[in-house]
Amino acid sequence: MADIPSDAPEHCPGTASAQAGKGSACQGCPNQTACALGTPRAPDPAVEEIKQKMSAVKHKVLVLSGKGGVGKSTFSAHLAHGLAGDESKEIALLDVDICGPSIPRIMGLEGEQVHQSGSGWSPVYVEDNLAVMSIGFLLSSPDDAVIWRGPKKNGMIKQFLRDVDWGEVDYLIVDTPPGTSDEHLSVVQYLSGTHIDGAVLLTTPQEVSLQDVRKEIAFCRKVNLPIIGVVENMSGFVCPKCKNNSQIFPPTTGGAEKMCKELNIPLLGKVPLDPRIGKSCDEGKSFLSEVPDSAATAAYRSIIHSIKEYCASHNLQTEMIE
Amino acid sequence: MNGVAGRAGSEDKWNSSMASEEGKGNLALVQHIVLVLSGKGGVGKSTITTELALALRHAGKKVGILDVDLCGPSIPHMLNVRSKHVHQCDAGWVPVYANPEQTIAVMSIGFLLENPDDAVVWRGPKKTALIKQFVSDVAWGKLDYLIVDTPPGTSDEHLAVVESLRGHGVEGAVLVTTPQAVSTGDVRREITFCKKTGLRILGIVENMSGFACPHCSECTNIFSKGGGEELAKQTGVPFLGCVPLDPQLSSSLEEGGDFIQAFPLSATFSAINEIVQKVMSGAAVRQ
Numbered sequence: 001m002a003d004i005p006s007d008a009p010e011h012c013p014g015t016a017s018a019q020a021g022k023g024s025a026c027q028g029c030p031n032q033t034a035c036a037l038g039t040p041r042a043p044d045p046a047v048e049e050i051k052q053k054m055s056a057v058k059h060k061v062l063v064l065s066g067k068g069g070v071g072k073s074t075f076s077a078h079l080a081h082g083l084a085g086d087e088s089k090e091i092a093l094l095d096v097d098i099c100g101p102s103i104p105r106i107m108g109l110e111g112e113q114v115h116q117s118g119s120g121w122s123p124v125y126v127e128d129n130l131a132v133m134s135i136g137f138l139l140s141s142p143d144d145a146v147i148w149r150g151p152k153k154n155g156m157i158k159q160f161l162r163d164v165d166w167g168e169v170d171y172l173i174v175d176t177p178p179g180t181s182d183e184h185l186s187v188v189q190y191l192s193g194t195h196i197d198g199a200v201l202l203t204t205p206q207e208v209s210l211q212d213v214r215k216e217i218a219f220c221r222k223v224n225l226p227i228i229g230v231v232e233n234m235s236g237f238v239c240p241k242c243k244n245n246s247q248i249f250p251p252t253t254g255g256a257e258k259m260c261k262e263l264n265i266p267l268l269g270k271v272p273l274d275p276r277i278g279k280s281c282d283e284g285k286s287f288l289s290e291v292p293d294s295a296a297t298a299a300y301r302s303i304i305h306s307i308k309e310y311c312a313s314h315n316l317q318t319e320m321i322e
Numbered sequence: 323m324n325g326v327a328g329r330a331g332s333e334d335k336w337n338s339s340m341a342s343e344e345g346k347g348n349l350a351l352v353q354h355i356v357l358v359l360s361g362k363g364g365v366g367k368s369t370i371t372t373e374l375a376l377a378l379r380h381a382g383k384k385v386g387i388l389d390v391d392l393c394g395p396s397i398p399h400m401l402n403v404r405s406k407h408v409h410q411c412d413a414g415w416v417p418v419y420a421n422p423e424q425t426i427a428v429m430s431i432g433f434l435l436e437n438p439d440d441a442v443v444w445r446g447p448k449k450t451a452l453i454k455q456f457v458s459d460v461a462w463g464k465l466d467y468l469i470v471d472t473p474p475g476t477s478d479e480h481l482a483v484v485e486s487l488r489g490h491g492v493e494g495a496v497l498v499t500t501p502q503a504v505s506t507g508d509v510r511r512e513i514t515f516c517k518k519t520g521l522r523i524l525g526i527v528e529n530m531s532g533f534a535c536p537h538c539s540e541c542t543n544i545f546s547k548g549g550g551e552e553l554a555k556q557t558g559v560p561f562l563g564c565v566p567l568d569p570q571l572s573s574s575l576e577e578g579g580d581f582i583q584a585f586p587l588s589a590t591f592s593a594i595n596e597i598v599q600k601v602m603s604g605a606a607v608r609q
Binding site: 070207215273275 | 361362363364365368392393394396399400438439440441442443444445446447448449450451473474475476477478480481500502503504505507508510511512513514515518519533535536537538540542543544545546567569572573575576577
């Protein structure tokens with residue numbers, strides 16, 4: 001079945017099949033209508049529009065994890081803060097977790113609203129060089145639930161990528177929900193016309209989390225998304241009283257270190273559990289500037305440095321190819 | 323992923339099996355159905371589901387667990403049934419039993435994957451179709467409790483479960499949160515979801531609430547403290563109890579062991595036990 005596009009959903013019947021656009025696998029596929037009409041496959045026009053928009057963005061980094069609650073948003077926020085420490089760089093942080101947006105609170109932007117301008121939606125600025133966009137800014141109350149099925153979430157993500165007026169940006173960081181479903185496929189498909197630097201995968205040390213992250217790695221390989229590396233979060237806890245280290249989430253199968261070795265993926269670093277991280281997030285402050293001398297801050301800084309280097313060398317490579 | 327297609331059958335077969343909706347079908351002998359929900363990921367939904375099931379089993383009940391987290395199923399690992407497979411019988415799919423007495427029955431997409439690392443890269447409609455099939459086609463037999471473990475969020479999976487279980491008399495939902503504001507913020511949204519879909523809330527569980535250092539017994543609130551209780555008060559929802567962070571509990575789940583049998587003297591055990599009692603009496607009120 002050579003007529004199945006490489007980015008098609010699972011069990012795509014093929015664009016030339018009699019079932020094209022009609023099977024249950026077709027529902028929610030951006031190309032469904034085109035297939036059902038029998039017209040030749042044309043990419044969603046949004047892909048081209050997004051390509052135009054993204055030409056002003058130098059580096060695009062996705063933050064992924066198969067598992068929920070491992071620290072994707074915490075990491076995304078601190079990656080943004082860390083990169084924005086260099087005032088000559090413009091940073092954009094996009095939260096595509098539609099049902100559970102955490103970024104507004106972690107960035108201290110709860111209750112902020114997005115404004116419409118001639119050139120699109122204006123993001124909310126934390127600092128002069130750090131812009132944020134999340135569905136949280138579009139909700140009228142913190143109790144509002146976004147009870148949306150896949151296609152509606154995809155439409156929102158399309159708008160986020162196409163209609164937000166970021167301006168010239170050095171780094172766009174995309175924070176995602178857990179899983180390997182609509183949001184992830186949409187981000188990758190809508191950005192398919194542009195160049196994504198790669199994905200940072202977050203995990204905690206236990207096997208229960210690693211097994212989901214392996215699935216996410218399989219996803220990345222399936223959609224040809226380069227993996228920058230893995231970050232092991234909540235890695236050990238040092239008691240503030242007796243200074244003994246406890247493994248609250250024990251790495252029974254060797255943790256991220258062993259998984260990375262087995263799958264030949266770089267391990268970017270380990271961030272220990274620190275109650276002050278959660279506290280900073282709840283208060284909407286940057287842990288990096290709140291507690292600059294902690295072990296966790298040092299771990300964050302070194303990971304951010306590795307990501308910067310990866311993006312820089314990556315840029316060089318693509319320039320040489322071009 | 324061809325494995326799922328092979329075992330689950332073609333789509334036509336899915337549709338025909340869904341058409342056989344005479345009365346309550348395979349759920350006719352299920353006494354109580356309880357959902358475990360949370361807007362937030364990684365707060366312990368699967369942990370609480372597993373411990374609820376184990377505690378109910380120790381109370382002499384027959385329990386079923388339906389894991390509808392299709393992209394990240396954790397239940398097979400936590401009950402140490404990872405490599406098991408689902409078989410077909412006349413009434414539908416035979417669930418996997420987690421103990422020889424067959425008092426814990428489990429159904430999860432994990433049993434349908436050829437390779438445990440396979441990613442289930444499905445959009446919403448396909449997930450909805452499989453969940454409908456899980457609800458209608460699993461031959462649970464006689465159960466005292468069916469516990470449904472869900473993924474984070476308020477989207478396709480949740481709507482599919484609530485819709486397909488309508489008419490089967492769902493007792494209500496147990497909401498799990500961790501104490502930080504970042505987590506309770508998402509659980510607020512889940513409460514709105516429950517209200518909008520007419521789902522009764524049995525109560526809120528505050529998980530990962532404080533960590534007692536095993537070396538010096540100093541209690542550190544790694545993810546803050548009291549957030550779940552506060553949320554319950556604010557929203558007028560019953561509070562079921564706090565479960566502390568406990569490395570013994572995490573290890574037990576990693577190894578697929580029975581925490582309730584292994585550590586009957588721990589503080590975590592009594593916390594879980596209290597929650598189970600409340601869920602059981604909450605479910606009984608309805609009867």
